[in-house]
Amino acid sequence: MGKTKKAPSGESASPRWIVTANVVGGKSFGEIAASDGAKAIEQVRSSEPTIALCAKCAPKIECPAVDDSSYVARKVGGDGEVHRAGAPPTSSAAMVFLQHLWDNSQKATGHSWTRLNTAMYRAVTLAIEAGLFFDIDDFDLIYKEFRGGYWFGEQNGEGWYGTAIEYSNESACLALEKMFGRKPIVFDGRRIAVGTQIWWPEREVPGGAVTSFKDDKESVIVCTYAIDPVTSQRSQTPTRRITIRRDEFVEREKARKGKVSLDNDMRAIRQCLLRIAGDRYFPTPVTAEMLSTIEKWPAGKRKSVREWCAAYWSKPMPAHLKELLPETAQQAIDKRVAAAAA
Structure with a gap:
């Protein structure tokens, strides 16, 4: 041969x-x-x-x-x-970069698998941080094509997952999730990775960190640690190990998004009503009681008020907002709408 x-x-x-x-x-x-x-x-x-x-x-x-x-x-x-x-007919920017390194490495030096493996690990990190695009199957290919079993590390890519989240490289996140065979778990609007800090008092987690994903791919282990009052150093041994399931994160995220939506609605409505409170066609103060009532409305009602605020008299005031006003204010509003239509 x-x-x-x-x-x-x-x-x-x-x-x-x-x-x-x-x-x-x-x-x-x-x-x-x-x-x-x-x-x-x-x-x-x-x-x-x-x-x-x-x-x-x-x-x-x-x-x-x-x-x-x-x-x-x-x-x-x-x-x-x-x-x-x-090899696929086309490759992502990340694969082109890694392939070039693999094919041209150590031409100016002696051969060393240790040096090459270290360089490949650093190159993947650099590709993620630099924002290079990864195809969905890239990490499977990287592992297979470039002897990844020798240099992916003990965490088998979990460190890169944290880097991809930190640098907002969505393509790398998706490719790693494909290799892991799991869907993302979200906390406070962001994916979580090993090392993510969790502050969840309602779940009796006053402060901890994700230490691993369980084999079922549907839950994580969060550990809390004691802090030395003198040195402010964290102990090496966790005080508690807590398993948190995906469905718990999903419910919390749903509640968080609902609160964010409510806060955004109320901020916009409050600013609008305060701005027009001195208008002669809106002769009534904006009271805490009025805002409290609006806050309890379903999202659809609040949305109609926001739309009216944005239009500012170019459309009729929603009936449910009008009903909160004194009769004199309602009459003034009717005159304002009639004047605008004339």
Whole structure:
């Protein structure tokens, strides 16, 4: 396999390709003469259909074989064209960046898997922080194509998930969630990750941090810690471990959004009514009792008042708001509407 096959007499020689497999320690099949990288890889696959991941475990039956996408063909000379078996026809900006690093690493230095693995981990972090776009399957591909099992780390990507949330890289969040096989859990309007601080007194969590996602992918572990009053340092041992389910987060988020909507409505309505309270067509003070009544209305009623406030007399006042006013104010409003229509 290490010798270059010669072209038949009278035919131009085919390009030469160095075919390798991404296994522990690397596996090279030498130079292969073929018209393109795909055919060079096919020659190797047909002659050596299975390859052990490493020489030490080769005799073991349970040792998996290298899959098709682990083969790489690099063109000798010229532009150094690279062909990867099973590679998608197009790649995201993040994958292009990582592929370039993988294909061109250590050309100026000696080979070191430790150095390459560290560089790849940092490169993924940089791609997330720089806002590069990730396709939905990218982290599955990164793990498979670039030997991710050796450098993804003990948390297997959870650290990147926190970084993606911090830098608002939605595409990276979605790709990581696809790899994790779980849907996002939201707290105070943001996804939570390992390390997210949780302040939830109603759930008897006066202050804690997410330490892990449970295997069911539907709950998280939150730990609280004692604080040394002298050094202000957090203890290493948690005082409590609390499991919080996804449905609890969903209910809390629903209530939070409802309160935010109510606060926004009341702020806009209060500002509007106070602005026009001195208008001769609105001769009544804005009382706390009036605002309290409006606050208890359903969202649809509050919305109609906000729309009227925005229109400012160009449309009739909603009947439910008009009913809160004294009779004299109602009569004045009727005159104002009639004058506007005339």
